Amino acid sequence: MIKKFIQKILGKPSSSHAATDFGKRVEIPASVHGIDPSLVDDRALSVVRTLQDAGYEAYVVGGAVRDLLLGLRPKDFDVATDATPEEVKALFRRAFIIGRRFRIVHVVYGRGREHEVIEVSTFRAHLDNRAAEQVKGNEKTSKSELAGMKHAVDSSGRVLRDNVWGPQDEDATRRDFTINAMYYDPESQYLVDYHGGMQDANKKVLRMIGDPVARYREDPVRIIRAVRFAAKLSQLGFKLETKTAKPLATMLGLLADVPQSRLFDEMLKLLQTGHALASIEQLQKLGLQKGIYPLLDVVVERADSPFVKAALVDTDRRVGEGKPVAPSFLLACVLWADVKLGWDQRLANRVPPFPALQESIDEVFEARIGDVSGRGKLAADMREIWMMQPRFDKRIGSTAFSLVEQARFRAGFDFLRLRAEVAEVELALADWWQEFSMADDAAREDLIQLAKSEKSSAPATDAVKSRRAPRRRKPASKSAGSDHSGDAPSDH
């Protein structure tokens, strides 16, 4: 009786695992949380409606809810539901079940570059050996699903497979931080919160749900996620809760068992989501500057060198302006010092410039990128950016015309511009290429003549600088496939 009364006051009782704190379900109305429902992406809204109309529970979940609550613009919208992946797939025309370790459904809207994916995940069960048994009692689960549905955990507690479905409160407990574990129903506009996420958002605390040590052991990538969210939310004054922060450095070794490709992806999220500088600051502050991933170690080590710093600042700026960024560009910047060193050494040994550069690049790939297999395109793009650099010195006839038409010209040019910014090459050279890329053919011929005459009358650079007559322009050539493309040369 008393228990019932307490449950009534505190909310719905959690599921039957007494040992685990599933939190209590708290429904927070719009008048309290203040989320503007019109900011929810239309496609996410349509996914939620379709699922709810079919009789399932469905909510916007995770980072989108967190960002809406904090007044930030969510970068994507995820949906959580009690429908299984097969049931979700059946409701949408273009839906694909993806992942093995963690099966989810991608519901796709639109086509080509404009397409958008709403990720739909089924509520996960509490991570417990009993969960495998429990799921057998769930009549929604098909036989074929059951076969692949046991939690697989390795000896250190790392979760290897995670396709056991459960109720919402268990799903909430499986999420990482309290502010990432809230569910928003855009229809009723209720925010569902089991772990005090709303309170932590108000207090600006980043808190791991449950025992942080156990949660990092379950999935060591959460160590990197802690850094990422601490960096992203530092601008709003958020701090990692002490218990959440403390084990980070000592548990770093666990990352050794995480697949390299996942670490690589997490490194890119640290560096390419608009908070690269803040992430590096957090890594240093938390004692994680070394040991997450070899390439990241190099980034942190070089973060204060003018060229890498300029690249990081530029990346943050671009993301902030909603422009695309390419991993190949940033990594080419980070490893440029090695390429240059090897190149210079070969030049000193009288190897001709292009083979010297090529050999140096091969050596750098061998030493630094060897562990990222299956990333052929990334490596090819980096190589192209580097190989283009000596060609920028050749401001003559057909060479200049063909360089500017290259698919990766924009990236190569942006790289040159950063080099100019740190005085590695003349600013006038970057200015010249900027003008050249935007000029029409006649104006390009003029520029080539100008470069020629500069060559014979030094100093070359002042000639370009002083020559600022308005000229005929044509739209910058678009370099398809380049992430540093599609916009006019940036404003450095």
Ligand code: ATP
């Ligand atoms: P972002 O804005 O960077 O996308 P996010 O919080 O949405 O941040 P996602 O990687 O998109 O991060 O994950 C969506 C949600 O899934 C998270 O908010 C969290 O609830 C849950 N989640 C993702 N990865 C993990 C993890 N490794 N452990 C626990 N929960 C996770």
Ligand code: MG
């Ligand atoms: Mg997200």
